[in-house]
Amino acid sequence: MANVRTRFSPSPTGKLHIGGLRTALYNFLYARQQQGEFLLRIEDTDQARLVPGAVENIIQNLRWAGLAFDHEPVTQSERLPLYRRYAEQLLASGHAYRCTCTAERLESLRRDQEAKKLPMRYDGRCRGRTDTAPASGEPSVIRFSMPQVGTIACDDLIRGRILFNAATLDDQILMKTDGFPTYHLASVVDDHEMKITHVVRGEEWLPSMPKHILLYQALDWTPPAFAHLPLLLNPDRSKLSKRTGDVAVDEYREAGYLPDALLNFVALLGWNPGTEQEVFSLQELIEKFSFGRVNKSGAVFNREKLDWINGMYLRHLPTDQLVALAYPVLQTAGLLKPSTPRDFVQRVIALEQSRLKRLDELPPLVQYFFDDPVLDPAMLPWRSQTAADCKTVLMALTGLLEGLPDDRLTADGLQTAVKSMMEERKWGNGETLWPLRVALSGRRASPGPFEILPVLGKTTSVARLKRAANALS
Ligand code: GLU
Numbered sequence: 001m002a003n004v005r006t007r008f009s010p011s012p013t014g015k016l017h018i019g020g021l022r023t024a025l026y027n028f029l030y031a032r033q034q035q036g037e038f039l040l041r042i043e044d045t046d047q048a049r050l051v052p053g054a055v056e057n058i059i060q061n062l063r064w065a066g067l068a069f070d071h072e073p074v075t076q077s078e079r080l081p082l083y084r085r086y087a088e089q090l091l092a093s094g095h096a097y098r099c100t101c102t103a104e105r106l107e108s109l110r111r112d113q114e115a116k117k118l119p120m121r122y123d124g125r126c127r128g129r130t131d132t133a134p135a136s137g138e139p140s141v142i143r144f145s146m147p148q149v150g151t152i153a154c155d156d157l158i159r160g161r162i163l164f165n166a167a168t169l170d171d172q173i174l175m176k177t178d179g180f181p182t183y184h185l186a187s188v189v190d191d192h193e194m195k196i197t198h199v200v201r202g203e204e205w206l207p208s209m210p211k212h213i214l215l216y217q218a219l220d221w222t223p224p225a226f227a228h229l230p231l232l233l234n235p236d237r238s239k240l241s242k243r244t245g246d247v248a249v250d251e252y253r254e255a256g257y258l259p260d261a262l263l264n265f266v267a268l269l270g271w272n273p274g275t276e277q278e279v280f281s282l283q284e285l286i287e288k289f290s291f292g293r294v295n296k297s298g299a300v301f302n303r304e305k306l307d308w309i310n311g312m313y314l315r316h317l318p319t320d321q322l323v324a325l326a327y328p329v330l331q332t333a334g335l336l337k338p339s340t341p342r343d344f345v346q347r348v349i350a351l352e353q354s355r356l357k358r359l360d361e362l363p364p365l366v367q368y369f370f371d372d373p374v375l376d377p378a379m380l381p382w383r384s385q386t387a388a389d390c391k392t393v394l395m396a397l398t399g400l401l402e403g404l405p406d407d408r409l410t411a412d413g414l415q416t417a418v419k420s421m422m423e424e425r426k427w428g429n430g431e432t433l434w435p436l437r438v439a440l441s442g443r444r445a446s447p448g449p450f451e452i453l454p455v456l457g458k459t460t461s462v463a464r465l466k467r468a469a470n471a472l473s
Pocket residue numbers: 009010011043187200201202205
C-alpha cells in the first residue's frame with residue numbers, strides 16, 4: 001500500500017475547537033502508527049467566513065498539544081489556478097456546466113420548494129448548457145452534473161458501506177462567481193494532489209461523501225479511504241456547541257489542563273481500546289488506535305472525566321515541571337512577589353500536588369501561604385469546644401512552637417512534640433489539630449498542620465497562632 005498520508009483541514013472560521021482537536025488527533029495517530037505523514041491544510045475558500053487570527057490559533061494549539069504536522073501547511077486560497085484548471089476539465093468532459101441563474105431566481109426557487117415541502121435543490125435549468133467560457137460580464141458558477149438516478153455506494157472505515165440515492169443529491173456548485181472553488185471541489189482536488197490516502201473527518205461531512213466519490217470518478221482518480229467520526233455530544237445528548245459549553249481549545253488550555261491529559265481525554269471521545277484502560281500516553285495511543293474501535297454513535301463529552309484524567313497527569317508530573325507550569329498561574333493571580341523564593345513556591349506546590357485537578361484551582365488553594373488568611377474566629381473551635389478552651393490550646397501551641405529548636409521544625413519533629421503535649425494535657429486530636437490548622441490556613445480544608453507549618457516557617461506560624469488566639473478573646 002502507498003505510504004499513508006492523512007490531513008487535518010480546518011476552515012479558519014474561528015478558534016480551534018475540541019472537535020477539531022479530536023479530528024487532528026485521530027489523523028495524527030493513524031499517520032504516526034503507519035509511519036506515514038500528517039498534513040495540515042487551511043480551507044479558506046469561503047472568504048466571507050474567514051476570521052482573522054484563526055489560522056494562527058489553530059497552528060498554535062496543534063503545537064501546544066504536540067500534534068506536529070509534516071511539511072508546510074497548504075493554503076487553498078493560494079492555489080486558485082489549480083482548482084480552475086480542474087473545473088475547466090470537468091466542463092470540457094461534460095461532467096459540469098456553467099450556470100447563470102441569478103440569486104433572485106434561486107431564492108424564489110427555494111421559497112417555492114419550501115412552500116411545497118420539497119427537498120431544496122437546484123432544478124437543473126442550466127444543466128443542458130455546453131458553453132465552457134463565461135459570457136463577458138455575466139456572472140456564472142460551475143455546477144457538477146449529478147446523476148439523476150441510481151445509488152452511489154460509499155465505503156467508510158467506521159460505518160461500512162453506505163448507499164446514497166442519487167435522486168436526492170443536488171447539482172453541487174464547484175466554482176463560485178468570485179472565482180473561488182467551493183469546499184467540495186477544493187477538498188477533492190487537494191486530497192488527490194496531496195496524495196492523501198485516508199480522509200478522516202467529522203460526521204457532518206458524511207452527506208458530502210457521495211458527491212466527492214462522484215467527483216473522483218469524473219476526474220478519473222482513485223478515491224482515498226474515508227472515516228467519518230461520531231458527533232460530540234453534551235451529557236444531555238444535545239450537540240456540543242459554543243452555546244452549551246466550552247468548545248475552544250484555548251479555554252481548556254487557560255483553565256490549566258495539560259496537553260497530554262486533554263489529548264488522552266479527546267482520544268476517548270469516540271474511540272475505545274476494548275479494555276478497561278483509560279490513561280494513555282501519546283505513544284500508547286499511536287500504537288493502539290484503530291478505526292475499527294471508533295464508535296458510530298455520538299460521543300458524550302464528560303467534563304468530570306476530563307478533570308479526573310487531568311488530576312492523574314498532574315499527580316504524576318515531576319514536581320519541578322508542575323512548578324514551572326504553576327509559576328505563571330500564581331503570578332497572574334498576584335500571589336508572587338519578586339522576592340518570593342522559588343524553593344518556597346516549590347514546597348507549597350508539592351503540598352497540593354496530590355489533590356490538584358486543574359492548575360486554575362491552585363491560587364485559591366495556596367493563597368494562605370503567600371498572604372495572611374482572613375480569619376473567621378467562629379471557625380477556630382472544634383465542634384463543641386468553647387472559645388476559651390480553644391484559646392488555651394492555641395496559646396499553649398504558640399509556646400511550644402517558640403521553644404522548638406529549628407532542627408525539629410519538620411513534619412515528624414512537630415508531630416512528636418505536639419502529640420506529647422496532647423498526651424500530657426489529655427487533649428484530643430480534633431480539639432488540638434483543628435484549631436491549629438485553621439489558625440495557620442484560615443481554611444476548612446487544607447493539608448494537615450504538620451505539613452503546612454514547616455513550609456510557613458516558625459515566625460509566620462507563631463504570628464498566626466497569636467493572631468488567632470487574640471481573635472478569640
Ligand atoms: N474544512 C472542513 C472543516 O472545517 C474540513 C472537512 C474535511 O475534512 O474534508 O470542517
